[in-house]
Amino acid sequence: MEYKIKPIGLIHSCYREKFGIPRQSGLVKNATGMIEMLSPCNREEMFKELDSFSHIWLQFLFHEAVSDGWRPTVRPPWLGGQKRVGLFASRSPHRPNFLGLSAVRYRGLRKEKTKLFLDISELDLLDGTPILDIKPYVPYSDKLEDATSGFVQFAEKQVVVTFTSEAESACLHYQQTSGRDLKSLICEVLEQDPRPARQRQKQREYGMLLWEMNIRWVAEKMRFTVFSVQEERMDS
Numbered sequence: 001m002e003y004k005i006k007p008i009g010l011i012h013s014c015y016r017e018k019f020g021i022p023r024q025s026g027l028v029k030n031a032t033g034m035i036e037m038l039s040p041c042n043r044e045e046m047f048k049e050l051d052s053f054s055h056i057w058l059q060f061l062f063h064e065a066v067s068d069g070w071r072p073t074v075r076p077p078w079l080g081g082q083k084r085v086g087l088f089a090s091r092s093p094h095r096p097n098f099l100g101l102s103a104v105r106y107r108g109l110r111k112e113k114t115k116l117f118l119d120i121s122e123l124d125l126l127d128g129t130p131i132l133d134i135k136p137y138v139p140y141s142d143k144l145e146d147a148t149s150g151f152v153q154f155a156e157k158q159v160v161v162t163f164t165s166e167a168e169s170a171c172l173h174y175q176q177t178s179g180r181d182l183k184s185l186i187c188e189v190l191e192q193d194p195r196p197a198r199q200r201q202k203q204r205e206y207g208m209l210l211w212e213m214n215i216r217w218v219a220e221k222m223r224f225t226v227f228s229v230q231e232e233r234m235d236s
């Protein structure tokens with residue numbers, strides 16, 4: 001038995017590559033993006049009353065995981081990448097149907113010429129992610145007071161992020177031209193410590209793309225110094 005499903009929308013996200021994306025939605029408040037609705041789901045009437053909800057569930061395709069396939073067990077980053085658990089005890093993108101689920105903040109509907117967009121924030125989705133469904137988040141049943149979460153536990157932030165004066169002025173310049181608070185976004189993303197567990201003891205340089213900016217930093221144990229914030233050169 002096979003079912004055919006089609007994306008109802010496409011994500012435009014601040015996250016232009018997988019590295020740096022937080023492990024879950026809700027962790028980076030300054031992460032913003034929008035869903036471009038696709039026909040036949042680009043009709044305004046389909047969103048009537050949605051603005052009375054603060055959050056929405058997004059069901060989506062981990063489209064950049066499909067070519068890598070999946071395995072029955074995975075090594076979640078929560079366990080330092082050391083221990084294997086069953087795929088269905090994880091939120092790994094590499095799963096049989098590559099389906100993801102995220103609760104994000106809903107910021108409203110916007111029409112631009114013939115296009116319809118949903119502004120969202122606090123997302124954990126890569127730019128270009130196909131959206132398969134949207135539902136309102138309803139705390140009365142979705143918020144489960146007695147839920148437990150095994151090996152996935154809240155950890156206090158330990159990373160300290162600083163900027164060189166050049167990197168700080170580049171963020172300010174970007175904010176003046178785009179209206180986006182890039183410095184806060186970088187801080188929040190780095191505080192989640194995107195490094196693979198095995199690299200955490202080494203001093204190393206890293207880079208990631210946020211919006212159209214290339215961010216570079218040095219990590220030394222738990223101290224990160226952002227030293228470069230530059231527009232990404234697009235090779236044609």
Ligand code: SAM
Nearest residue numbers: 021022062063064065091100101102125126129
């Ligand atoms: N909240 C979702 C869930 O639980 O289904 C996603 C959790 S998953 C652990 C989050 C990771 O998925 C991010 O760190 C990012 O690297 C990856 N990711 C996000 N969008 C993706 C996409 N379209 N394709 C492949 N990987 C993606």
